[in-house]
Amino acid sequence: MKYLSLALLILLGQTVLYAQDKVSRESLLSDEESACFTVFSSRASVASFLCNACFDDISNRVQDSDKLRLLSELNAKSCGVNEPFKEKKKSGWAIYLDQDLLALDSLTDLNSDRNYTMGLGFSQSGSDYSEGLLATTRNWLDERIEQRLFSSRQIMEVIHSREFGVTAFTPDKLEFAEPIQGDRPYASLIYFSNSKLRAYSNDTALKTKFVIGLLGLDIAKAVQRYLHNQVGVSDQDPLGWDNQISEGGEPTALYSIEKMVLWKKKKTNTGINWDISYAVGGNLGYYTDLSAGFDIRLGKIGTPYYTHSANPLSDYNHMKCQFCGGDDNYFFASYRARLVGYNVLLQGQFRNSVVTFSGSEIERLLHEAALGWAYHFKSNWKLTYSLNYKSEEYKGVESRAHWFGGLYLSKNL
Numbered sequence: 001m002k003y004l005s006l007a008l009l010i011l012l013g014q015t016v017l018y019a020q021d022k023v024s025r026e027s028l029l030s031d032e033e034s035a036c037f038t039v040f041s042s043r044a045s046v047a048s049f050l051c052n053a054c055f056d057d058i059s060n061r062v063q064d065s066d067k068l069r070l071l072s073e074l075n076a077k078s079c080g081v082n083e084p085f086k087e088k089k090k091s092g093w094a095i096y097l098d099q100d101l102l103a104l105d106s107l108t109d110l111n112s113d114r115n116y117t118m119g120l121g122f123s124q125s126g127s128d129y130s131e132g133l134l135a136t137t138r139n140w141l142d143e144r145i146e147q148r149l150f151s152s153r154q155i156m157e158v159i160h161s162r163e164f165g166v167t168a169f170t171p172d173k174l175e176f177a178e179p180i181q182g183d184r185p186y187a188s189l190i191y192f193s194n195s196k197l198r199a200y201s202n203d204t205a206l207k208t209k210f211v212i213g214l215l216g217l218d219i220a221k222a223v224q225r226y227l228h229n230q231v232g233v234s235d236q237d238p239l240g241w242d243n244q245i246s247e248g249g250e251p252t253a254l255y256s257i258e259k260m261v262l263w264k265k266k267k268t269n270t271g272i273n274w275d276i277s278y279a280v281g282g283n284l285g286y287y288t289d290l291s292a293g294f295d296i297r298l299g300k301i302g303t304p305y306y307t308h309s310a311n312p313l314s315d316y317n318h319m320k321c322q323f324c325g326g327d328d329n330y331f332f333a334s335y336r337a338r339l340v341g342y343n344v345l346l347q348g349q350f351r352n353s354v355v356t357f358s359g360s361e362i363e364r365l366l367h368e369a370a371l372g373w374a375y376h377f378k379s380n381w382k383l384t385y386s387l388n389y390k391s392e393e394y395k396g397v398e399s400r401a402h403w404f405g406g407l408y409l410s411k412n413l
Helices: 002-016 025-029 035-041 048-061 064-075 133-149 219-231
Strands: 092-099 115-125 155-170 187-200 204-215 250-266 273-285 287-300 329-343 365-377 381-390 402-412
Touching: 025 035, 025 048, 025 064, 035 048, 035 064, 048 064, 115 219, 133 187, 133 204, 133 250, 155 219, 187 219, 250 287
Parallel strands: none
Antiparallel strands: 092 115, 092 402, 115 155, 155 187, 187 204, 204 250, 250 273, 273 287, 287 329, 329 365, 365 381, 381 402
16 A cells, blocks of 8 residues: 555645646647637537636636637637537447456465456447436436536536446455355346436536346356366365355345546646546445545546546446547546445345345445556557555454456447
8 A cells, every 4th residue: 555655645746736837828729628629729609518618717727918818719709509519329338357366466465366356347338328227217316416416517528338247256265165254255246337427517527327236146156266277367266155145146236426526637748747636426225335535647648537437346438528639648546535334245235145244344434546557559449457455344354455456448439
C-alpha cells in the first residue's frame, strides 16, 4: 500500500501546481476537449447544451482580458436544438480479465489465486442496448433518483451498455474439501447487467446499473480446477467448492448508482495533461454499501473523465462518445472508501450456506485503490492495465488485504 500512497501523492502534487491557471482565448478554442471547440468550429446551428457548456468554460477558465470578447462571439453563434448528442446504435465493445496472476510479484504473492481470484466480462455499448427487461427496470429505478438530483441539468450525452460476466472468490487453503470456518468462503456470481451514463453540461455525470445474476453455480469451480490441474497455475487442487455461498444456485440482483464530478483539468503545451474527478455512489443488493473517492489521470488524455471507470468489478468499457478528442496514453490512480452494509458473497443470502460471516465479523470500512496505464493503439483500440488493492473485508486471523491485476481491451466502432 505504501507504493500506491506515494504515487498518489506525487500525482496529486503535480496537478495542484496548475489548479488556479487561466487560459487564453486561443488556448480554449484549440482545446478539443472543450465544448467551445465544437461550438466555434461548427458552421451550423449548435445544440444549446453545448453553448451553455461553452459559456461555463469561458466564465471559469478564461483569463479576464479575453472573457468579454469570447462572450460576445458566443452570443453571435446560432444556438438552437436542445437535444443531447445522438448515440450510435452500436458504439463499442470491451472485454476484461481480473486475475491474481496479473499482479506484480514485488507487491503481492504472485500465483496465490486466493480472495478475489477471477473476474471475466464482456460488454457492448450503444443505443441498441437501451431497451429490454433489464433496461426497463433500470429506467424505472433511475426516474426516482434523477428527478430528485438532476431534474434541472442539461444532458450533453447519453451512453447505454450491457454486460455479461463472472466473478469468483476463494479462501486461502484450497487443498481442504471440508468447510473452513473463519476464512473467506468460496463464492461465485454469474451476471447480466444494463447501464446508462448521462453526461451533464456542468461537468457532472451520473451512471446507473441494474444487475441480475446467479450465485453458487459450478462454472467458476470448473474454470479454476482446469487452470490449476491442466494449465499448471498452481499445484493445489481447489477442493472446497461444494461449500460455496448458495451452493446449487440462487438468483440475486443489484442496483448501482454513481455521481462523478470533474474537479480540475489542465492541458499543457507539452502534451502532458491531467484531470481530477471525484465520485460518490452506492449499491443496493448483493452488495449494499456507500462509497466516495477520486480519480487522477496524467498524460495524453483524449477521452472525457466519465468514460474512465475505477471499479474493476464492474464494466470497464471506454465507450465511443461525442467529446472523445483523440487517443489516450495516460497513467491513472484511483481511490475509493467504502462503507459496507451487507455483502452476500461473505454473509450469504436466503439459501443456507455452510460458511458465512455475521455482521459483527465483517469490516465496515474498506479501502480500494488502483494504479494503471491506458493506451490507444490503431486509433479505435484501447488497452488498459490496472494494479488493484483492496483492504481486509472481514475480521480474524485469516483476514488479509488483497492485490490483483486487471487487463482490459476495448474497441470503438
